[in-house]
Amino acid sequence: SHTAKKNAEGALEVGGVDLRELVAEHGSPAYVLDEEDFRIRARAFKHAFKDFDVYYAGKAFLSTTIVRWVMEEGLNLDICSGGELAVALRAGADPKRLGFHGNNKSESELARALDAGVGRIVVDSQYEISRLIELAAERNVVAPVMIRVTAGVEAHTHAYIATAHEDQKFGFSITSGAAFEAVARVNEAPELELLGLHSHIGSQIFDSSGFEVAAKRVIALHATVSEELGVDMPELDLGGGFGIAYTTQDDPSDPAQLATEMGKIVEHECRAFQVDVPKVSIEPGRAIVGPAMCTIYSVGTVKEVELDAGAARTYVSVDGGMSDNIRAALYDADYSCTLANRYSDTEPTLARVVGKHCEAGDIIVKDEFLPSDVQPGDLIAVPGTGAYCRSMASNYNHVPRPPVIAVKDGRTRVVVRRETEDDLLALDMGVDE
Numbered sequence: 001s002h003t004a005k006k007n008a009e010g011a012l013e014v015g016g017v018d019l020r021e022l023v024a025e026h027g028s029p030a031y032v033l034d035e036e037d038f039r040i041r042a043r044a045f046k047h048a049f050k051d052f053d054v055y056y057a058g059k060a061f062l063s064t065t066i067v068r069w070v071m072e073e074g075l076n077l078d079i080c081s082g083g084e085l086a087v088a089l090r091a092g093a094d095p096k097r098l099g100f101h102g103n104n105k106s107e108s109e110l111a112r113a114l115d116a117g118v119g120r121i122v123v124d125s126q127y128e129i130s131r132l133i134e135l136a137a138e139r140n141v142v143a144p145v146m147i148r149v150t151a152g153v154e155a156h157t158h159a160y161i162a163t164a165h166e167d168q169k170f171g172f173s174i175t176s177g178a179a180f181e182a183v184a185r186v187n188e189a190p191e192l193e194l195l196g197l198h199s200h201i202g203s204q205i206f207d208s209s210g211f212e213v214a215a216k217r218v219i220a221l222h223a224t225v226s227e228e229l230g231v232d233m234p235e236l237d238l239g240g241g242f243g244i245a246y247t248t249q250d251d252p253s254d255p256a257q258l259a260t261e262m263g264k265i266v267e268h269e270c271r272a273f274q275v276d277v278p279k280v281s282i283e284p285g286r287a288i289v290g291p292a293m294c295t296i297y298s299v300g301t302v303k304e305v306e307l308d309a310g311a312a313r314t315y316v317s318v319d320g321g322m323s324d325n326i327r328a329a330l331y332d333a334d335y336s337c338t339l340a341n342r343y344s345d346t347e348p349t350l351a352r353v354v355g356k357h358c359e360a361g362d363i364i365v366k367d368e369f370l371p372s373d374v375q376p377g378d379l380i381a382v383p384g385t386g387a388y389c390r391s392m393a394s395n396y397n398h399v400p401r402p403p404v405i406a407v408k409d410g411r412t413r414v415v416v417r418r419e420t421e422d423d424l425l426a427l428d429m430g431v432d433e
């Protein structure tokens, strides 16, 4: 993050807070959230995409504090469940600035969204359109609707997080004509207000050609709708998915450059099709919160494992693992790490940082050079854990989830407290005596 630096004693400081002190006060593992960094990134998107609306994707990480920061920085918020809606409303978010996603929103989730006055509901199936018509009619309101479309693009990312090819669960296919049918139906329903099309091609994407192809196809449909139905839809959402650097090999996305490229594509295509340029929005999650957090762990054991041909690997076991960061196990994701409590000038050794869970795939950092004197009691920081780590955390092996501690100007503030074993036991209804 922007404020991370090693101090004179070789200890890592974030937001002016020495992580040794943070651990002494709040324990480990902990997610450390750099408020300044989060706000700088949110602001950078807002500034670069000044003609667009920017929706922060809460699925990456959400808490009432984050909602507050997002609103203060002038961004809107993308939510995708009743739970995320509850967090947004608890934080006092303006419901008009919320966009509600999901391929299987329940009846009660849709009802709550309508009752709260959510600004846009992104519909994903004909069944959902029927449901929404009924719910809106019952309430005598008009539901603002965007249509999630499938652009038929093969995004270059892990298969589990690519969402614009034909054979996956999201959206109405443009190619098959399903998307046009959905638009026509929403347009005819007096209970629904047709806002526009929505496309999201996937996550952790670096190659902008995927966005380009998707934008072209979506705008082509936008133009067809204008021509055949005589409606110029006022909005268009091109989704999120902008990649961030997890290791030095990655090349992070630059909001300014993205904005210029996407703005040009939209202008150009709209001119080519002779339609008015709609209000465009994007939904970055990872690119805003990902780099704003690191996870701090304590080393518990260190073990040397012989490999073939005389080589060895040092397994450094820390006090968390796949329950607080599932991304290596799930997507084969790469992370880096650093010794965070002291300076060491011993030879670097090839290390693998692993967790405390009961499976061999419980890896946090696959390969990293750490000082060869790394030992129990040391602190290890893993940067870039802001997105999809706390939000995807589990209680595997009954391990309580770590807290989120915000840091700023040398001070800490608990944003989400540490879970306790009692929290977990509270759900267990006990045994009959």
Ligand code: LLP
Pocket: 057, 059, 060, 078, 101, 161, 200, 202, 203, 204, 239, 240, 241, 242, 283, 284, 285, 286, 287, 327, 331, 387, 388, 392
């Ligand atoms: N908009 C929609 C409709 C989405 O489905 C997503 C992410 C986003 C925006 C935000 O994408 P971002 O800018 O954060 O890439 N758990 C996976 C990522 C799943 C992404 C789901 N949808 C991971 O850890 O890589």
